[in-house]
Amino acid sequence: MARSLHRWLQHQQARLALRRGLTYLRKDNFPKAIAAFDAAIHHHPDPGRILRQRAKVHWQRGDGAAAEADYNQALGLNPADGLAYGSRGLLRYEQGDEAGALADWAQALQVDPKNATVYYNRGLLYAQTQRPEAALADFDRAIALQPLLAPAYLHRGKVRYGLGDEAGAMADWELALCNDLRLEEASQWLQTLRQAAHRETLAQDVATVIPDHITLEAELRHDTLRLSLRRPVGTPVNYFALRDRLRDRLVELQLPRIRRFQLLGWAGDTTLADWNQTYAVYDRAPCPPTYWRAALASTLLLFPPCGVVALIYAAQVRQAYRRGDYPLAAQASQTVKGLCLSSGAIAGLLLFCLLGYGVYTQVEVTDPNPLAKTALLPSNDGNRPIQ
Secondary structure, X not given: OHHHHHHHHHHHHHHHHHHHHHHHHHOOOXXXXXXXXXXXXXXXXXXXXXXXXXXXXHHHHOOHHHHHHHHHHHHHHOOOOHHHHHHHHHHHHHOOOHHHHHHHHHHHHHHOOOOHHHHHHHHHXXXXXOOHHHHHHHHHHHHHHXXXXXXXXXXXXXXXXXXXXXXXXXXXXXXXXXXXXXXXXXXXXXXXXXXXXXXXXXXXXXXXXXXXXXXEEEEEEOOEEEEEEEEOOOOOOOHHHHXXXXXXXXXXXXXXXXXXXXXXXXXXXXXXXXXXXXXXXXOOXXXXXXXXXXXXXXXXXXXXXXXXXXXXXXXXXXHHHHXXXXXXXXXXXXXXXXXXHHHHHHHHHHHHHHHHHHHHHHHHHHOOOHHHHXXXXXXXXXXXXXX
């Protein structure tokens, strides 16, 4: 009885020493953490856990040999310790022992096939050693086992981007940020890819007015759209006519952030631009229609709720145009037009309902009991009506 009580007391003291060592480890007090783990290792019911924690301390102190010795000792006590295999594999990977890392991770997965961390670490190794297909397979397994593992989405996105799958990469980086907003790398990759896609879209939108033999690159800088044109040597370009066509196209697109565009032109492979001018986009665009009369008619004759809102937007059209905000003026003009059309449609529907109700009421008054005039048709027995 006394021996059992003494053993129980030793176990409790070892558990207390383990908790103390973990506290020191969180505070980066490595000497006291090692001393606490040393005190706990002989009497703790799970010495392998103590050895793994002490190996982590040695690892963080930069003593890889001592850390590996602790992992080896833990595996000697328990050859099925998947956590020790996984951690020793990561240690060997950081030390440049790729073969040893892969061997340890294979052992870890044989012991615990559902270890998402091992799949993730091995996927990183495959990605960094230019084995993208194997990396994708391991990242897929890690995410399937642990769907909230944000770094796995980050690195799978990088592998997909390297393989040319930009849509898949963007989807992975968005999921990485959904799971961990602190992943700045995912945010930077997303921003870079979106800017590139935006530049390509801008170039495609504007290129409809550019001759086929001229290449175009578009880049948005604050409120200025930079349009870089490159033409073959000996091919003339009328930049004045091109300027007007570009301005008309940008007015048609009504891009909200763009107020000016810079037109640059090069011939062949030269680095000196033969044209470099900046123009305002909306300086010659006429004021969009205000639709005052339609808004007033909607208020007084059709459907006042829509008409009143249309009058408010109609007042904003000229105000926005005078401030130089043509896109806002055009948007307000379109809103007035839409409200007026909606007002007419609602008024027509209400009128139709009223007319239908009037016809129904007139029928009811003229024929109050139509069932009384129902003809009695002979039934099979000749005496009963057909119901």
